[in-house]
Amino acid sequence: MSAARPRVVIIGGGFGGLFCARRLARVDVDVTLLDRAACHVFQPLLYQCATGTLSIGQISRSLREELEHHENVRTLLGEAIRLDPAGRRVTARRPDDSTFDLDYDYLVIAAGMRQSYFGNEDFAAWAPGMKTLDDALSIRRRVFAAFEIAETLPPGPERDQWLTFAVTGAGPTGVELAGQIRELATRALANQFHSIEPEDARVLLFDGGDRVLKTFAPDLSARAQRVLEDLGVEMRFGVRVSDVRRDGITVSPKDGSPDADVATRTVLWTAGVEAVPFARHAAEVLGATTDRSGRIAVDADLSVPNHREVFVIGDLTGRDGLPGVAENAMQGGMHAAACMRRDLQGKRRKNFRYRDLGSAAYISRGHALMQLGPVKLSGLSGWIGWGFIHIAFLTGVRNRFSTVGTWLATIARSNRSDRTFILGGSGHPEEPYTWESPVHQGGSSRDTSGEDKTA
Known part of the structure; x- marks a missing residue:
């Protein structure tokens, strides 16, 4: 150059x-x-x-x-x-x-x-966020491994821990994750296990506010909440997650009520940046x-x-x-x-003017929200609009066609085409056979730089 x-x-x-x-x-x-x-x-x-x-x-x-x-x-x-x-x-x-x-x-x-873990960086070891490819792979490993591990356990509190999923933050990412896990349990995995009933999996959504999707209009937020309730998502508002550990979380109500412990082995963090x-x-x-x-x-x-x-x-x-x-x-x-x-060109710069192109959030098959000024869509129409928007901004023509094809197959067959998750076991000392990432063996937090990383 x-x-x-x-x-x-x-x-x-x-x-x-x-x-x-x-x-x-x-x-x-x-x-x-x-x-x-x-x-x-x-x-x-x-x-x-x-x-x-x-x-x-x-x-x-x-x-x-x-x-x-x-x-x-x-x-x-x-x-x-x-x-x-x-x-x-x-x-x-x-x-x-x-x-x-x-x-x-x-x-x-x-x-x-x-x-952001609000100063509690040790939470990251047990509660991955949703910012990078590594985060997505970590969550996939935790979610699918939770069902697999539950299959090996007898009925009781330990199995229940593995079939309880806690999601912090009721913004778009938290709502989408909570809805997808319940849909996964009730549709894609429903008939694939012998000892457990995936439909029994509990998904708990925690937020410090009083409703889901606070950036959306109240009526759209209320519709989203009804869909989540119909899916079986349990919502807890006016609370914050004050502790995260290997086998559970502590929830602190903002009104001063006593703290409560929730036994869970899968915590997903979407509460802040x-x-x-x-x-x-x-x-x-x-x-x-x-x-x-x-x-x-x-x-x-x-x-x-x-x-x-x-x-x-x-x-x-x-x-x-x-x-x-x-x-x-x-x-x-x-x-x-x-x-x-x-x-x-020797010209004067212009000021930046942000043009709001609307907001969208996916909840479950056939249910999504779109808000563009006075235009508000929900249900099937919101779902179709959401799909068009996301396809339009995907990079690469190949990715667009592939994604559309996958979505159509998922709708028709209720399956998930990419459920592979990778555990250790290569024999390398830093890759023990475990559902956890190696960093947990030493008890330290994983890298949370927030930048996209390859798998």
């Missing part, structure tokens, strides 16, 4: 980073897209990968393949760990712990958020202010105050209550690219 052209470094290959790189494809700049997984993951469908409907390959695509026809864009594997604003340099770490530097004229921080470590470091060295979750305050054009060459887009953007959704990241990525183009 020519050193005479402006150098653009984009950190993160999610929706924001990918859309920014695409928009710069025919601009007179050299673009480097840095990602610690080198693949784009369609996060809104991670829960379908976790519950066996879709495979990893259907919801992800190599960034190198996605951008191969963009001659001025290169992709690199690495994790951003240090920023030198004065020298306009980013230091990245390779998987082998060696490092390399990237110089930039423009920097786009699109690193996203990671799961926080900035990844690099974003917090970047805010500090840039002198930018952040909110409690680590979102970085930006000017109207999405650049960091006093650093017009640095843009922050997507979930990390701390301005005007911008939502942490894919549409915000996409629009932010395209806006940052437009600002660079206008700079090169």
Whole structure:
């Protein structure tokens, strides 16, 4: 690449980073897209990968393949760990712990958020979040292994623990996971076991608010709650999960009532998000202010105050209550690219204007919600609309056709086409034969960097 052209470094290959790189494809700049997984993951469908409907390959695509026809864009594997604003340099770490530097004229921080455990990082060992491919695979292993282990146990409290699933957070991800586990138990697994009845599996959904899907209109939220109740999901509102351990959780009511213990061996955490470590470091060295979750305050054009060459887009953007959704990241990525183009043309930058394209949440087969301004859809119509939206934004034509085919097969046959989960047993000391990941053997928390990683 020519050193005479402006150098653009984009950190993160999610929706924001990918859309920014695409928009710069025919601009007179050299673009480097840095990602610690080198693949784009369609996060809104991670829960379908976790519950066996879709495979990893259907919801992800190599960034190198996605951008191969963009001659001025290169992709690199690495994790951003240090920023030198004065020298306009980013230091990245390779998987082998060696490092390399990237110089930039423009920097786009699109690193996203990671799961937040509100200061209780030890919870992560027993309660995976839903942010990465690793998370989805971990949840798949835990959910399907729970049924398998229950099959080997006699009736009693120990079997009941394995057939009890606790989900924290009643936002879209929590609702989707809870609904899918109950649907899995009552449809796909219903006739496949001899000693247990999968339909007996309990799914408990915990939230500190007073209803599910608080970002949706109250009437849509109420409809979602009725569908979940019909599926058999047990909801507990006005509570927080104050402790997570190997064999259960502690639930603390917000009204001061006594704490309650719930015996469960499967806990799924969707209750909060926080900035990844690099974003917090970047805010500090840039002198930018952040909110409690680590979102970085930006000017109207999405650049960091006093650093017009640095843009922050997507979930990390701390301005005007911008939502942490894919549409915000996409629009932010395209806006940052437009600002660079206008700079090169000697034109004044425009302010960022977020256009709300609506919200959608999947509950179960034939039931989904869509909200677009005054338009509200639920049930079958919401489900069809939800499907069209997600197919439209999947990367790769092959992934779109494959996903549609899988969904149709799932509807017709009630099965889950990708239920494979991998246990240890290779003989390697770090891969013992266990349903848990090796990190649990030492009692420490798994990596929760929040960046997409390969399996």
